[in-house]
Amino acid sequence: MNGRDAREPMARATGSRALPYGPALPPGPAEPRSGGAARVSRAAHAADTLTAHDRSARGDAARWEPLGMAVTPVLDMRGIDKSFGSVKVLQDIAFSAYPGEVTALVGDNGAGKTTLVKCIGGIHPPDAGEYRFEGRPVRLGSPRDAAALGIEVVHQDLALCENLDIVQNLFLGRERRRGIALDESGMEELARTTLSGLSVRTMGSVRQKISTLSGGQRQTVAIARAVLWDSKLVVLDEPAAALGVAQTQQVLEIVRRLADKGLAVVLISHNMNDVFAVSDRIAALYLGRMVAQVRTADVTHRQVVELITSGVSGDLGLRR
Ligand SMILES: Nc1ncnc2c1ncn2[C@@H]1O[C@H](COP(=O)(O)OP(=O)(O)OP(=O)(O)O)[C@@H](O)[C@H]1O
Numbered sequence: 355m356n357g358r359d360a361r362e363p364m365a366r367a368t369g370s371r372a373l374p375y376g377p378a379l380p381p382g383p384a385e386p387r388s389g390g391a392a393r394v395s396r397a398a399h400a401a402d403t404l405t406a407h408d409r410s411a412r413g414d415a416a417r418w419e420p421l422g423m424a425v426t427p428v429l430d431m432r433g434i435d436k437s438f439g440s441v442k443v444l445q446d447i448a449f450s451a452y453p454g455e456v457t458a459l460v461g462d463n464g465a466g467k468t469t470l471v472k473c474i475g476g477i478h479p480p481d482a483g484e485y486r487f488e489g490r491p492v493r494l495g496s497p498r499d500a501a502a503l504g505i506e507v508v509h510q511d512l513a514l515c516e517n518l519d520i521v522q523n524l525f526l527g528r529e530r531r532r533g534i535a536l537d538e539s540g541m542e543e544l545a546r547t548t549l550s551g552l553s554v555r556t557m558g559s560v561r562q563k564i565s566t567l568s569g570g571q572r573q574t575v576a577i578a579r580a581v582l583w584d585s586k587l588v589v590l591d592e593p594a595a596a597l598g599v600a601q602t603q604q605v606l607e608i609v610r611r612l613a614d615k616g617l618a619v620v621l622i623s624h625n626m627n628d629v630f631a632v633s634d635r636i637a638a639l640y641l642g643r644m645v646a647q648v649r650t651a652d653v654t655h656r657q658v659v660e661l662i663t664s665g666v667s668g669d670l671g672l673r674r
Protein backbone atom coordinates (compact mmCIF):
# COMPACT_ATOMS: atom_id res chain seq x y z
CA MET A 355 0.00 0.00 0.00
CA ASN A 356 1.09 3.51 -0.47
CA GLY A 357 0.01 5.01 2.79
CA ARG A 358 -3.08 6.52 1.29
CA ASP A 359 -6.49 5.73 2.64
CA ALA A 360 -7.48 4.00 -0.58
CA ARG A 361 -11.19 3.79 -1.27
CA GLU A 362 -13.49 2.18 -3.74
CA PRO A 363 -14.82 4.98 -5.95
CA MET A 364 -18.21 3.38 -6.54
CA ALA A 365 -18.78 3.12 -2.83
CA ARG A 366 -18.01 6.74 -2.25
CA ALA A 367 -20.99 8.59 -1.00
CA THR A 368 -20.27 12.12 -0.01
CA GLY A 369 -20.24 12.40 3.72
CA SER A 370 -18.99 8.85 4.12
CA ARG A 371 -15.39 9.69 3.47
CA ALA A 372 -12.74 11.76 5.06
CA LEU A 373 -11.96 15.01 3.35
CA PRO A 374 -8.84 16.68 4.62
CA TYR A 375 -10.47 19.35 6.71
CA GLY A 376 -13.41 17.41 8.05
CA PRO A 377 -13.74 15.09 10.96
CA ALA A 378 -11.74 11.90 10.54
CA LEU A 379 -14.00 9.13 9.34
CA PRO A 380 -13.35 5.42 9.44
CA PRO A 381 -11.09 4.34 6.58
CA GLY A 382 -12.61 2.38 3.73
CA PRO A 383 -11.47 -1.09 2.76
CA ALA A 384 -7.89 -1.37 1.64
CA GLU A 385 -7.40 -1.46 -2.10
CA PRO A 386 -4.60 -3.45 -3.67
CA ARG A 387 -1.87 -1.27 -5.12
CA SER A 388 -2.14 -3.03 -8.42
CA GLY A 389 -3.53 -6.14 -9.99
CA GLY A 390 -6.79 -5.97 -8.05
CA ALA A 391 -8.56 -8.05 -10.67
CA ALA A 392 -11.09 -9.36 -8.20
CA ARG A 393 -12.49 -5.90 -7.69
CA VAL A 394 -14.24 -4.78 -10.82
CA SER A 395 -15.01 -1.15 -10.14
CA ARG A 396 -16.01 1.60 -12.49
CA ALA A 397 -12.57 3.05 -12.13
CA ALA A 398 -11.04 -0.27 -13.02
CA HIS A 399 -13.12 -0.52 -16.19
CA ALA A 400 -12.05 2.93 -17.13
CA ALA A 401 -8.45 2.11 -16.42
CA ASP A 402 -8.55 -0.50 -19.15
CA THR A 403 -9.60 2.09 -21.69
CA LEU A 404 -6.74 4.26 -20.65
CA THR A 405 -4.31 1.44 -21.14
CA ALA A 406 -5.22 1.07 -24.77
CA HIS A 407 -5.40 4.78 -25.15
CA ASP A 408 -2.06 5.47 -23.63
CA ARG A 409 -0.31 2.62 -25.33
CA SER A 410 -1.34 4.00 -28.66
CA ALA A 411 -1.08 7.68 -27.86
CA ARG A 412 2.06 7.81 -25.74
CA GLY A 413 3.19 4.53 -24.34
CA ASP A 414 5.49 6.19 -21.89
CA ALA A 415 3.56 7.43 -18.93
CA ALA A 416 0.46 5.66 -17.71
CA ARG A 417 0.54 2.45 -15.73
CA TRP A 418 -2.92 0.92 -15.76
CA GLU A 419 -3.68 -2.62 -14.87
CA PRO A 420 -5.87 -4.26 -17.53
CA LEU A 421 -9.21 -5.15 -15.91
CA GLY A 422 -12.49 -6.14 -17.49
CA MET A 423 -14.51 -4.17 -19.96
CA ALA A 424 -14.11 -0.54 -20.84
CA VAL A 425 -16.21 2.51 -20.02
CA THR A 426 -16.27 5.21 -22.67
CA PRO A 427 -14.70 8.36 -21.34
CA VAL A 428 -16.91 11.44 -21.44
CA LEU A 429 -13.90 13.42 -22.59
CA ASP A 430 -11.07 11.91 -24.57
CA MET A 431 -8.33 14.12 -25.99
CA ARG A 432 -5.29 12.88 -27.87
CA GLY A 433 -2.33 14.52 -29.49
CA ILE A 434 -3.46 18.01 -28.46
CA ASP A 435 -1.03 20.81 -29.32
CA LYS A 436 -1.48 24.48 -28.48
CA SER A 437 0.94 27.34 -29.08
CA PHE A 438 0.70 31.04 -28.46
CA GLY A 439 2.90 32.60 -31.12
CA SER A 440 6.18 30.72 -30.99
CA VAL A 441 5.56 29.42 -27.45
CA LYS A 442 4.45 25.80 -27.36
CA VAL A 443 2.20 25.64 -24.29
CA LEU A 444 0.72 22.17 -24.82
CA GLN A 445 2.44 19.35 -26.67
CA ASP A 446 0.92 16.03 -27.64
CA ILE A 447 -1.52 15.97 -24.74
CA ALA A 448 -3.58 12.86 -24.04
CA PHE A 449 -6.26 13.43 -21.44
CA SER A 450 -9.47 11.66 -20.49
CA ALA A 451 -12.25 12.08 -17.95
CA TYR A 452 -14.70 9.39 -16.93
CA PRO A 453 -18.30 9.43 -15.70
CA GLY A 454 -18.64 9.18 -11.94
CA GLU A 455 -15.00 10.10 -11.34
CA VAL A 456 -12.99 13.07 -10.24
CA THR A 457 -9.83 13.47 -12.32
CA ALA A 458 -7.33 15.81 -10.70
CA LEU A 459 -5.26 17.80 -13.17
CA VAL A 460 -2.04 18.83 -11.48
CA GLY A 461 1.08 20.69 -12.53
CA ASP A 462 3.26 23.58 -11.48
CA ASN A 463 2.47 27.21 -12.24
CA GLY A 464 2.59 27.71 -15.99
CA ALA A 465 2.50 23.96 -16.77
CA GLY A 466 -0.49 24.52 -19.05
CA LYS A 467 -3.47 23.46 -16.92
CA THR A 468 -5.63 26.49 -17.59
CA THR A 469 -4.72 26.40 -21.27
CA LEU A 470 -5.87 22.77 -21.44
CA VAL A 471 -9.08 23.71 -19.62
CA LYS A 472 -9.68 26.47 -22.14
CA CYS A 473 -9.20 23.96 -24.97
CA ILE A 474 -11.71 21.66 -23.26
CA GLY A 475 -14.19 24.51 -22.84
CA GLY A 476 -14.09 25.81 -26.40
CA ILE A 477 -12.20 29.02 -25.63
CA HIS A 478 -8.93 28.05 -27.32
CA PRO A 479 -9.11 25.90 -30.44
CA PRO A 480 -6.29 23.34 -30.26
CA ASP A 481 -3.75 23.61 -33.09
CA ALA A 482 -3.75 19.85 -33.56
CA GLY A 483 -5.16 16.70 -32.06
CA GLU A 484 -8.35 14.81 -31.56
CA TYR A 485 -11.19 15.78 -29.22
CA ARG A 486 -13.88 13.21 -28.51
CA PHE A 487 -16.94 13.76 -26.38
CA GLU A 488 -18.91 10.68 -25.35
CA GLY A 489 -17.03 8.77 -28.01
CA ARG A 490 -17.77 11.14 -30.89
CA PRO A 491 -15.21 13.45 -32.49
CA VAL A 492 -16.22 17.09 -31.98
CA ARG A 493 -14.83 20.47 -32.90
CA LEU A 494 -15.73 23.30 -30.58
CA GLY A 495 -15.88 26.79 -32.00
CA SER A 496 -16.91 28.54 -28.79
CA PRO A 497 -17.84 28.06 -25.13
CA ARG A 498 -21.44 27.95 -26.33
CA ASP A 499 -20.64 24.80 -28.34
CA ALA A 500 -19.12 23.29 -25.20
CA ALA A 501 -22.18 24.18 -23.12
CA ALA A 502 -24.46 22.64 -25.73
CA LEU A 503 -22.60 19.33 -25.35
CA GLY A 504 -22.94 19.44 -21.55
CA ILE A 505 -19.53 20.86 -20.65
CA GLU A 506 -19.43 23.44 -17.87
CA VAL A 507 -16.17 25.10 -16.94
CA VAL A 508 -15.74 26.98 -13.70
CA HIS A 509 -12.81 29.19 -14.65
CA GLN A 510 -9.93 30.22 -12.46
CA ASP A 511 -11.30 33.77 -12.52
CA LEU A 512 -14.88 32.53 -12.03
CA ALA A 513 -16.61 34.88 -14.47
CA LEU A 514 -19.68 35.56 -12.34
CA CYS A 515 -21.43 38.92 -12.62
CA GLU A 516 -20.83 40.75 -9.35
CA ASN A 517 -23.73 43.14 -9.72
CA LEU A 518 -26.29 40.43 -10.41
CA ASP A 519 -27.87 38.13 -7.83
CA ILE A 520 -27.52 34.36 -7.52
CA VAL A 521 -30.59 33.54 -9.62
CA GLN A 522 -29.56 35.95 -12.37
CA ASN A 523 -26.09 34.41 -12.49
CA LEU A 524 -27.39 30.86 -12.56
CA PHE A 525 -29.70 31.59 -15.47
CA LEU A 526 -27.56 34.14 -17.31
CA GLY A 527 -28.18 33.81 -21.04
CA ARG A 528 -30.58 30.91 -20.44
CA GLU A 529 -33.40 32.68 -18.63
CA ARG A 530 -36.72 30.94 -18.19
CA ARG A 531 -39.78 32.69 -19.50
CA ARG A 532 -43.46 32.42 -18.86
CA GLY A 533 -45.03 33.95 -21.95
CA ILE A 534 -43.00 37.05 -22.66
CA ALA A 535 -42.15 37.72 -19.01
CA LEU A 536 -39.28 36.16 -17.10
CA ASP A 537 -40.39 33.28 -14.89
CA GLU A 538 -38.78 34.75 -11.77
CA SER A 539 -40.49 32.50 -9.24
CA GLY A 540 -39.74 29.38 -11.33
CA MET A 541 -36.06 30.34 -11.58
CA GLU A 542 -35.89 31.14 -7.85
CA GLU A 543 -37.40 27.78 -6.98
CA LEU A 544 -34.99 25.92 -9.26
CA ALA A 545 -32.06 27.87 -7.84
CA ARG A 546 -33.09 26.93 -4.29
CA THR A 547 -33.58 23.28 -5.23
CA THR A 548 -30.21 23.12 -6.98
CA LEU A 549 -28.36 24.68 -4.07
CA SER A 550 -30.08 22.50 -1.50
CA GLY A 551 -29.41 19.45 -3.71
CA LEU A 552 -25.74 20.30 -3.29
CA SER A 553 -26.35 20.57 0.46
CA VAL A 554 -25.42 24.22 0.42
CA ARG A 555 -26.32 25.51 3.82
CA THR A 556 -24.53 28.77 4.23
CA MET A 557 -26.25 30.97 1.71
CA GLY A 558 -29.12 33.17 2.77
CA SER A 559 -31.28 34.31 -0.10
CA VAL A 560 -30.99 33.35 -3.74
CA ARG A 561 -31.61 37.04 -4.40
CA GLN A 562 -28.29 38.01 -2.79
CA LYS A 563 -25.90 39.84 -5.10
CA ILE A 564 -22.69 37.97 -5.94
CA SER A 565 -20.70 40.95 -4.62
CA THR A 566 -22.03 40.19 -1.12
CA LEU A 567 -20.90 36.54 -1.16
CA SER A 568 -17.70 35.03 0.19
CA GLY A 569 -15.20 33.30 -2.11
CA GLY A 570 -16.51 29.87 -1.20
CA GLN A 571 -20.10 30.89 -1.74
CA ARG A 572 -19.17 32.26 -5.15
CA GLN A 573 -17.54 28.97 -6.05
CA THR A 574 -20.71 27.21 -4.99
CA VAL A 575 -22.83 29.38 -7.27
CA ALA A 576 -20.46 28.71 -10.16
CA ILE A 577 -20.64 24.96 -9.49
CA ALA A 578 -24.42 25.08 -9.05
CA ARG A 579 -24.63 26.57 -12.53
CA ALA A 580 -23.00 23.43 -13.86
CA VAL A 581 -25.44 21.20 -11.99
CA LEU A 582 -28.46 23.22 -13.04
CA TRP A 583 -27.69 22.73 -16.70
CA ASP A 584 -27.48 19.00 -16.46
CA SER A 585 -23.87 18.87 -17.45
CA LYS A 586 -21.94 15.73 -18.24
CA LEU A 587 -18.51 17.16 -17.69
CA VAL A 588 -17.64 19.79 -15.12
CA VAL A 589 -14.17 21.33 -15.08
CA LEU A 590 -13.10 23.32 -12.03
CA ASP A 591 -9.95 25.40 -12.34
CA GLU A 592 -8.58 25.77 -8.81
CA PRO A 593 -11.91 26.18 -7.04
CA ALA A 594 -10.36 26.19 -3.59
CA ALA A 595 -7.30 28.35 -4.31
CA ALA A 596 -8.48 31.36 -2.33
CA LEU A 597 -10.64 29.61 0.23
CA GLY A 598 -10.35 29.04 3.94
CA VAL A 599 -10.46 25.67 5.62
CA ALA A 600 -14.22 25.28 6.08
CA GLN A 601 -15.07 26.63 2.66
CA THR A 602 -12.53 24.37 0.98
CA GLN A 603 -14.09 21.43 2.75
CA GLN A 604 -17.51 22.44 1.49
CA VAL A 605 -16.33 22.89 -2.10
CA LEU A 606 -14.55 19.50 -2.05
CA GLU A 607 -17.70 17.85 -0.76
CA ILE A 608 -19.64 19.37 -3.64
CA VAL A 609 -16.97 18.22 -6.10
CA ARG A 610 -17.29 14.67 -4.80
CA ARG A 611 -21.07 14.86 -4.89
CA LEU A 612 -21.02 15.87 -8.56
CA ALA A 613 -19.01 12.76 -9.41
CA ASP A 614 -21.24 10.60 -7.24
CA LYS A 615 -24.17 11.87 -9.34
CA GLY A 616 -22.40 10.32 -12.34
CA LEU A 617 -20.79 13.41 -13.84
CA ALA A 618 -17.21 13.44 -15.01
CA VAL A 619 -15.36 16.04 -12.97
CA VAL A 620 -11.95 17.54 -13.70
CA LEU A 621 -10.43 19.34 -10.74
CA ILE A 622 -7.33 21.48 -10.92
CA SER A 623 -5.58 21.93 -7.62
CA HIS A 624 -2.14 22.63 -6.21
CA ASN A 625 -3.11 21.14 -2.87
CA MET A 626 -2.05 17.50 -2.64
CA ASN A 627 -4.26 16.83 0.37
CA ASP A 628 -7.29 17.98 -1.61
CA VAL A 629 -6.20 15.99 -4.66
CA PHE A 630 -5.76 12.78 -2.69
CA ALA A 631 -8.93 13.28 -0.71
CA VAL A 632 -11.27 13.75 -3.61
CA SER A 633 -9.83 12.31 -6.83
CA ASP A 634 -10.04 8.90 -8.48
CA ARG A 635 -7.30 9.67 -10.98
CA ILE A 636 -4.47 12.10 -11.29
CA ALA A 637 -3.17 13.58 -14.52
CA ALA A 638 0.14 15.40 -14.20
CA LEU A 639 1.29 18.11 -16.59
CA TYR A 640 4.93 19.13 -16.73
CA LEU A 641 6.02 21.98 -19.00
CA GLY A 642 3.11 21.44 -21.35
CA ARG A 643 3.40 17.65 -21.52
CA MET A 644 1.16 15.08 -19.91
CA VAL A 645 3.68 13.01 -18.01
CA ALA A 646 1.35 10.60 -16.21
CA GLN A 647 -2.27 9.63 -15.76
CA VAL A 648 -2.61 7.28 -12.85
CA ARG A 649 -5.18 6.01 -10.42
CA THR A 650 -4.92 8.00 -7.25
CA ALA A 651 -4.82 4.79 -5.22
CA ASP A 652 -1.69 3.71 -7.08
CA VAL A 653 0.56 6.64 -6.24
CA THR A 654 1.87 8.49 -3.21
CA HIS A 655 1.91 12.22 -2.51
CA ARG A 656 5.65 12.14 -3.01
CA GLN A 657 5.43 10.55 -6.45
CA VAL A 658 2.92 13.13 -7.57
CA VAL A 659 5.04 15.98 -6.26
CA GLU A 660 8.04 14.54 -8.16
CA LEU A 661 5.98 14.30 -11.35
CA ILE A 662 4.92 17.92 -10.93
CA THR A 663 8.38 19.26 -10.18
CA SER A 664 10.57 17.13 -12.47
CA GLY A 665 8.20 15.33 -14.85
CA VAL A 666 9.43 11.95 -13.65
CA SER A 667 9.09 9.70 -10.62
CA GLY A 668 10.65 6.26 -10.74
CA ASP A 669 9.19 4.48 -13.74
CA LEU A 670 6.40 7.05 -14.08
CA GLY A 671 6.61 10.13 -16.23
CA LEU A 672 8.90 11.28 -19.00
CA ARG A 673 11.47 8.87 -20.31
CA ARG A 674 14.94 9.82 -19.30
N1 LIG B 1 -3.15 33.85 -24.11
C1 LIG B 1 -1.85 33.55 -23.91
N2 LIG B 1 -0.88 34.09 -24.66
C2 LIG B 1 0.41 33.78 -24.50
N3 LIG B 1 0.85 32.91 -23.56
C3 LIG B 1 -0.06 32.33 -22.78
C4 LIG B 1 -1.46 32.62 -22.89
N4 LIG B 1 -2.13 31.89 -21.97
C5 LIG B 1 -1.18 31.19 -21.32
N5 LIG B 1 0.04 31.45 -21.79
C6 LIG B 1 1.29 30.85 -21.31
O1 LIG B 1 1.12 29.46 -21.31
C7 LIG B 1 1.78 28.88 -20.20
C8 LIG B 1 0.79 28.03 -19.44
O2 LIG B 1 -0.16 28.88 -18.80
P1 LIG B 1 -1.41 28.32 -18.02
O3 LIG B 1 -2.21 29.49 -17.59
O4 LIG B 1 -2.08 27.31 -18.84
O5 LIG B 1 -0.68 27.63 -16.77
P2 LIG B 1 -1.30 26.94 -15.49
O6 LIG B 1 -0.77 25.56 -15.44
O7 LIG B 1 -2.78 27.12 -15.47
O8 LIG B 1 -0.62 27.78 -14.31
P3 LIG B 1 -1.21 28.25 -12.88
O9 LIG B 1 -1.04 27.09 -11.95
O10 LIG B 1 -0.29 29.38 -12.51
O11 LIG B 1 -2.63 28.68 -13.05
C9 LIG B 1 2.36 30.02 -19.39
O12 LIG B 1 3.73 30.12 -19.71
C10 LIG B 1 1.61 31.22 -19.88
O13 LIG B 1 2.39 32.37 -19.82
Ligand SMILES: [Mg+2]
Nearest residue numbers: 467468469510
Ligand atom coordinates in the same frame (compact mmCIF):
# COMPACT_ATOMS: atom_id res chain seq x y z
MG1 LIG C 1 -4.08 28.14 -14.23
